[in-house]
Amino acid sequence: MVQNKIIPKVLAIDDSELIHRLLEARLQGEDLELHSATSSEEGLQKARALKPELILLDISMEGMNGFELLDKLKEDTGTQNIAVIFISGTDEPMDKVRGLDMGAIDFITKPFDAFELKARVRSALRNQYLMRMLEQRAQLDGLTGLWNRTYFDNRLTQEVSEAKRHQRALTLVLCDIDRFKRLNDQFGHPFGDRVLKHVSQIFSGGRTSDIVCRYGGEEFGLIFPSTNIERGCEVAERLRVAIEAAKWSGNPDLVVTASFGVCDMECLEGDLTPEAMLKLADKMLYKAKQSGRNCVKCAKKKKDEI
Amino acid sequence: MKQELVLQTRNGRRERLELGMNFKEPEDQNKGKPILSDFLDDESMVKIIQDFLNEIPHRIETIESHFDSGNKEQLCRIVHQLKGAGSGYGFKIITTNAQALEKKIRLAEDAWQKTASKARENLVAILYRVYAGRNISGQA
Numbered sequence: 174m175v176q177n178k179i180i181p182k183v184l185a186i187d188d189s190e191l192i193h194r195l196l197e198a199r200l201q202g203e204d205l206e207l208h209s210a211t212s213s214e215e216g217l218q219k220a221r222a223l224k225p226e227l228i229l230l231d232i233s234m235e236g237m238n239g240f241e242l243l244d245k246l247k248e249d250t251g252t253q254n255i256a257v258i259f260i261s262g263t264d265e266p267m268d269k270v271r272g273l274d275m276g277a278i279d280f281i282t283k284p285f286d287a288f289e290l291k292a293r294v295r296s297a298l299r300n301q302y303l304m305r306m307l308e309q310r311a312q313l314d315g316l317t318g319l320w321n322r323t324y325f326d327n328r329l330t331q332e333v334s335e336a337k338r339h340q341r342a343l344t345l346v347l348c349d350i351d352r353f354k355r356l357n358d359q360f361g362h363p364f365g366d367r368v369l370k371h372v373s374q375i376f377s378g379g380r381t382s383d384i385v386c387r388y389g390g391e392e393f394g395l396i397f398p399s400t401n402i403e404r405g406c407e408v409a410e411r412l413r414v415a416i417e418a419a420k421w422s423g424n425p426d427l428v429v430t431a432s433f434g435v436c437d438m439e440c441l442e443g444d445l446t447p448e449a450m451l452k453l454a455d456k457m458l459y460k461a462k463q464s465g466r467n468c469v470k471c472a473k474k475k476k477d478e479i
Numbered sequence: 480m481k482q483e484l485v486l487q488t489r490n491g492r493r494e495r496l497e498l499g500m501n502f503k504e505p506e507d508q509n510k511g512k513p514i515l516s517d518f519l520d521d522e523s524m525v526k527i528i529q530d531f532l533n534e535i536p537h538r539i540e541t542i543e544s545h546f547d548s549g550n551k552e553q554l555c556r557i558v559h560q561l562k563g564a565g566s567g568y569g570f571k572i573i574t575t576n577a578q579a580l581e582k583k584i585r586l587a588e589d590a591w592q593k594t595a596s597k598a599r600e601n602l603v604a605i606l607y608r609v610y611a612g613r614n615i616s617g618q619a
Binding site: 188189191192194195197198199201202233235262283284285287 | 523524526527530531556559560561562563564565566567568571574
């Protein structure tokens with residue numbers, strides 16, 4: 174359910190045009206997308222914007238040198254996990270030690286052999302892919318394949334901050350499967366798992382921009398970026414109807430339902446924080462449960478309240 | 480009459496460079512056989528080797544002018560780049576000679592031009608010989 178990137182991006186940062194042309198020719202045909210920057214400042218900017226899997230970094234550059242640039246990359250949470258290989262004309266062992274100690278994963282000395290370059294780049298990308306996969310696995314829910322609670326918390330914080338910065342809408346939906354314990358007791362836990370998996374599939378079949386997470390137990394958190402409360406409630410209602418309409422083989426008469434609490438940034442009072450958003454969505458979910466379950470309750474926008 | 484060199488950069492931009500008195504046609508300078516790239520039969524390299532060769536007059540010009548004006552830092556930069564790229568383009572001899580010159584310049588203090596003079600002459604002579612090979616089949 175969670176998508177992997179297919180073609181890795183590699184950013185070459187070197188102030189020599191000759192080296193860029195050489196890298197382009199030598200890495201042609203490799204399964205990667207090569208980008209280039211001819212100064213460390215441009216390189217830093219591109220690293221932040223592109224978030225490549227790998228950076229090939231020269232040491233000796235005018236202005237900020239490669240070591241200083243690596244320092245900046247490691248300071249920034251958005252770039253600190255990018256793999257860096259130094260490609261340098263220096264053959265000083267202490268430069269290699271310094272680079273590797275600072276967090277570079279490899280060191281290639283110029284002039285480089287084309288086959289060695291390709292092999293080292295492939296190896297770095299392979300390791301990076303495995304690292305990302307492990308990172309991703311640690312944030313996935315084992316049963317449903319959805320993002321887990323850790324991911325949800327981080328992503329909500331990130332989306333709230335983005336929405337504030339760009340003054341974009343953001344909707345949060347909390348959903349809880351109704352009387353789930355009773356389902357488990359009546360039909361057994363394997364059936365309960367089947368319900369969780371099927372509901373997850375319904376949620377994942379929505380818009381590609383939606384972020385669907387298993388919040389815990391039979392509760393789900395859905396983050397809708399660039400979506401206002403009206404649209405968010407429509408989507409939640411569609412999901413509610415889809416769950417209610419699901420057919421359960423072996424139990425043809427069974428109807429599983431879910432309750433939804435929805436809010437957006439404009440419904441919040443005071444500070445626009447992820448905690449405040451979560452609290453309000455939870456309050457709306459509670460209202461939905463109190464109103465007889467199997468319904469969607471949406472918070473009001475502050476300006477619409479009398 | 481001043482000579483001009485038109486370069487096409489990697490991103491497709493064209494640059495017109497004016498060559499001064501420091502660049503002379505290889506016939507006057509060439510004291511050895513033309514040097515050819517080790518990668519002549521590598522199709523992926525043909526275009527970039529051709530561009531590299533076309534830019535040699537400009538590089539000689541730059542080396543000579545930085546040397547004459549005593550611009551040690553810029554001279555080191557261009558020589559360092561040639562050291563790093565030479566072998567990659569199939570000219571190990573450029574890397575070897577650029578390395579020797581870079582070492583001389585970096586190690587020497589005040590009288591670096593005197594100390595590095597011979598190494599500079601060697602590198603420039605090699606560059607002329609590489610440039611002289613540009614019209615030989617497969618390289619241009």
